[in-house]
Amino acid sequence: MGKAVEFVKINKYFPGVHVLKDISFSVEEGEVHALLGENGAGKSTILNILHGVYSEYEGDVILHGKKVAFKNPNDAILNGNISKVHQETMVVEELTVGQNVTLGYQPKKGLFIDFGKMHRDVDEILEELNCRFRSRDIVRTLTAGEKQMLAIAKAIYHHSNIISLDEPTASLTSKETEALFAVIRKLKADGITILYVSHHLEEIFQICDRASIMRDGEYIQTLEIKNTTEDELIHAMVGRSVSAVASRLKPCRAKDEVVLKVEHLSDNEGKYKDVSFELHKGEILGFYGLVGAGRTEVMRVLAGADRKISGNIYLKGKEIRGSWNSTKALKYGIGMLPEDRKTHGFNKLDSNYNNIAISSLEKYMSGVFTSDGKKLKNAEHFFQELDIHPNKPDYLTVNMSGGNQQKVILAKWMSTDIDVIIFDEPTKGVDVAAKAEIYRLMEELVEEGKSLIVVSSELPEAMGLSDRLIVMSEGRITKELTDREGFDSDAILNYAIGGN
Numbered sequence: 245m246g247k248a249v250e251f252v253k254i255n256k257y258f259p260g261v262h263v264l265k266d267i268s269f270s271v272e273e274g275e276v277h278a279l280l281g282e283n284g285a286g287k288s289t290i291l292n293i294l295h296g297v298y299s300e301y302e303g304d305v306i307l308h309g310k311k312v313a314f315k316n317p318n319d320a321i322l323n324g325n326i327s328k329v330h331q332e333t334m335v336v337e338e339l340t341v342g343q344n345v346t347l348g349y350q351p352k353k354g355l356f357i358d359f360g361k362m363h364r365d366v367d368e369i370l371e372e373l374n375c376r377f378r379s380r381d382i383v384r385t386l387t388a389g390e391k392q393m394l395a396i397a398k399a400i401y402h403h404s405n406i407i408s409l410d411e412p413t414a415s416l417t418s419k420e421t422e423a424l425f426a427v428i429r430k431l432k433a434d435g436i437t438i439l440y441v442s443h444h445l446e447e448i449f450q451i452c453d454r455a456s457i458m459r460d461g462e463y464i465q466t467l468e469i470k471n472t473t474e475d476e477l478i479h480a481m482v483g484r485s486v487s488a489v490a491s492r493l494k495p496c497r498a499k500d501e502v503v504l505k506v507e508h509l510s511d512n513e514g515k516y517k518d519v520s521f522e523l524h525k526g527e528i529l530g531f532y533g534l535v536g537a538g539r540t541e542v543m544r545v546l547a548g549a550d551r552k553i554s555g556n557i558y559l560k561g562k563e564i565r566g567s568w569n570s571t572k573a574l575k576y577g578i579g580m581l582p583e584d585r586k587t588h589g590f591n592k593l594d595s596n597y598n599n600i601a602i603s604s605l606e607k608y609m610s611g612v613f614t615s616d617g618k619k620l621k622n623a624e625h626f627f628q629e630l631d632i633h634p635n636k637p638d639y640l641t642v643n644m645s646g647g648n649q650q651k652v653i654l655a656k657w658m659s660t661d662i663d664v665i666i667f668d669e670p671t672k673g674v675d676v677a678a679k680a681e682i683y684r685l686m687e688e689l690v691e692e693g694k695s696l697i698v699v700s701s702e703l704p705e706a707m708g709l710s711d712r713l714i715v716m717s718e719g720r721i722t723k724e725l726t727d728r729e730g731f732d733s734d735a736i737l738n739y740a741i742g743g744n
């Protein structure tokens with residue numbers, strides 16, 4: 245087998261930063277090749293160069309022995325037979341699967357689109373991928389996992405022989421992840437080369453042949469997975485050993501004081517029904533459930549992001565009445581680190597220091613205006629404490645890597661004087677070292693007397709962090725587990741699928 249991809253001395257600069265430094269490595273034809281590294285290491289940037297998102301860089305990209313320079317991703321798909329499947333797949337929800345797969349390149353009969361052929365061609369691909377949905381289905385009805393499959397079908401429709409998957413399992417259920425892995429194995433058997441980016445190391449051991457490691461914009465080494473341990477991988481990525489396991493150094497004894505009480509919370513669409521629970525001062529209360537269990541919807545109401553339909557919420561014994569929105573929630577002392585940080589977590593046009601200060605502006609007043617100096621000083625402190633890269637508090641948050649954006653939002657809530665912080669999937673897209681830091685910070689917050697709710701779809705994380713754990717299934721609480729010593733993963737999974 246020859247080389248599918250060769251990167252030769254790639255350098256990439258953004259204003260003021262040198263993000264890729266002389267990167268050279270290659271990917272064999274027909275292998276599943278992982279790209280690993282901490283947040284901000286440069287994984288997405290090198291993929292973006294490969295796929296024509298960035299056309300300005302130094303160095304050579306060689307595909308199957310031929311130098312290429314794509315002008316844009318479409319050029320890469322059409323002329324390079326190379327496709328990238330995004331974390332959150334971009335689709336037109338109102339169109340059919342077939343229309344999305346073939347968008348812009350539908351088969352024609354004369355001047356008109358040949359819909360019959362389009363659906364036949366797409367159905368053939370979907371069948372090969374073992375998908376349950378069909379070409380005529382409207383995309384709006386598909387799950388996140390199915391949309392991911394749609395993107396892979398699109399890559400195959402365009403005869404891609406190299407496919408990149410950037411954190412593809414981030415929004416998938418474990419069943420969907422298994423289905424995706426089956427498809428990856430099949431593509432590999434068909435000789436297709438896969439580039440795979442993930443922070444979930446167990447996935448790398450399940451499906452990857454080799455892994456190239458990047459650190460701080462530099463290429464470190466390529467390792468053969470079957471001859472490598474998890475510890476060795478982490479060491480290569482981070483430069484030291486880090487425990488990737490969620491745990492508590494000092495599980496707390498929550499005080500009796502109830503800071504938040506929720507009674508019979510329901511919406512009118514059945515996304516969550518009759519949800520009641522209490523949150524105590526100084527505890528971490530976990531919410532576990534499968535994707536679609538209704539956890540995020542409940543949390544959005546508590547944080548004022550969505551309207552309360554029915555039920556009661558009490559904060560420190562006071563019932564919330566009248567209109568409820570995120571500004572009012574903040575006044576009552578409750579804030580949320582959302583799962584979808586790109587659209588809900590920060591202001592896209594603002595710098596890190598402004599985004600960190602945004603929920604506590606009164607702290608940075610100088611006369612009638614806020615002081616940039618004070619905001620910067622506060623941000624500098626958190627950049628140190630959370631080890632945020634690059635160490636540029638004045639950078640636009642939107643230009644930070646995904647995991648570092650998460651840390652910036654974390655810094656916002658740590659700078660804000662509130663009693664209750666809701667973390668929705670706090671370590672989604674976050675590297676192992678940063679995960680360990682976030683777990684440590686959560687412990688510090690509860691030690692200070694704050695109360696945390698942690699929504700997690702990762703069972704080891706939910707079990708490792710929580711003092712108490714609430715399990716939800718299809719909008720309802722199916723179990724509340726009060727003794728962390730007695731958490732049992734099989735039992736919890738059973739409650740999560742609605743069993744008892």
Ligand SMILES: Nc1ncnc2c1ncn2[C@@H]1O[C@H](COP(=O)(O)OP(=O)(O)OP(=O)(O)O)[C@@H](O)[C@H]1O
Pocket residue numbers: 258259261263281282283284285286287288289290633634643644645646647648673675
């Ligand atoms: N448009 C941009 N302008 C300035 N800097 C950028 C821009 N895009 C990326 N960067 C910087 O380039 C570096 C590499 O980012 P990249 O997104 O490639 O990292 P990553 O390894 O994919 O991280 P993650 O695992 O968090 O997704 C980061 O320091 C980031 O801040």
